[in-house]
Amino acid sequence: MDKKGAEYLNLLKIDALGLRTLSVLSDAATQVGFDYREFYRMPLDNQAAFDLLDNMRLYGIFQFEGHAMRMLCAQMGIKNFTDIVAVTALARPGPLHSGGADEYVRRRTGKEPTIYISQHPSYIEQTKDTYGVIIYQEQLMTICRECGSMSWNDVQAIRRAASKTLGKEFFDKYRKKFVDGAVENGIEENDAIKIWENMVTFGSWGMNKSHTVSYGLISYWCAYMKANHPLE
Numbered sequence: 001m002d003k004k005g006a007e008y009l010n011l012l013k014i015d016a017l018g019l020r021t022l023s024v025l026s027d028a029a030t031q032v033g034f035d036y037r038e039f040y041r042m043p044l045d046n047q048a049a050f051d052l053l054d055n056m057r058l059y060g061i062f063q064f065e066g067h068a069m070r071m072l073c074a075q076m077g078i079k080n081f082t083d084i085v086a087v088t089a090l091a092r093p094g095p096l097h098s099g100g101a102d103e104y105v106r107r108r109t110g111k112e113p114t115i116y117i118s119q120h121p122s123y124i125e126q127t128k129d130t131y132g133v134i135i136y137q138e139q140l141m142t143i144c145r146e147c148g149s150m151s152w153n154d155v156q157a158i159r160r161a162a163s164k165t166l167g168k169e170f171f172d173k174y175r176k177k178f179v180d181g182a183v184e185n186g187i188e189e190n191d192a193i194k195i196w197e198n199m200v201t202f203g204s205w206g207m208n209k210s211h212t213v214s215y216g217l218i219s220y221w222c223a224y225m226k227a228n229h230p231l232e
Contacts, residue, residue: 042224143195
């Protein structure tokens, strides 16, 4: 049965993704002489790997060969693992078309100051690592919950809408609930509306961070191997 039939029966659908890159990494590790499980214990601070990405040597690097990723790398540079994760999330149609990717890059590179559209502690806490821009579904969910006091059922509906990119019309069904909850939490109504509009514009296209970190790990391992064991 397809996914809709499975959901109708309340079955849990799990996408088990098979990636050829994992086999390539495993084979390369064997040739170098270490167990592929060592990848999972590898520190995420190898400067040679970051330099390789920063110098646009992206062929053979998981996810980084596409045009969008190459463009963002050229604009922003890769200095650490957090940059790898962020670029993985930003190089998607939503952030690229909505302007979220451009705004993130300008702030990340110091061309524009980080501006928080609300001084609410939860909003700042959730967006401080992404320069005030919402790029992950987890940020969207926590802001809805903590700033807007929305129920978990509503938060889940919004998360599903983000993952399926259902768009502004769907999100606006929940606008009043969020704004009312935010006002009750001491947020000025105008600021609450700005937060909502920001979430609908950027956050509604966000990837989940757990996904981007997992993909980012594979990209980092590829960069590590290419930088430190190029022949293999």
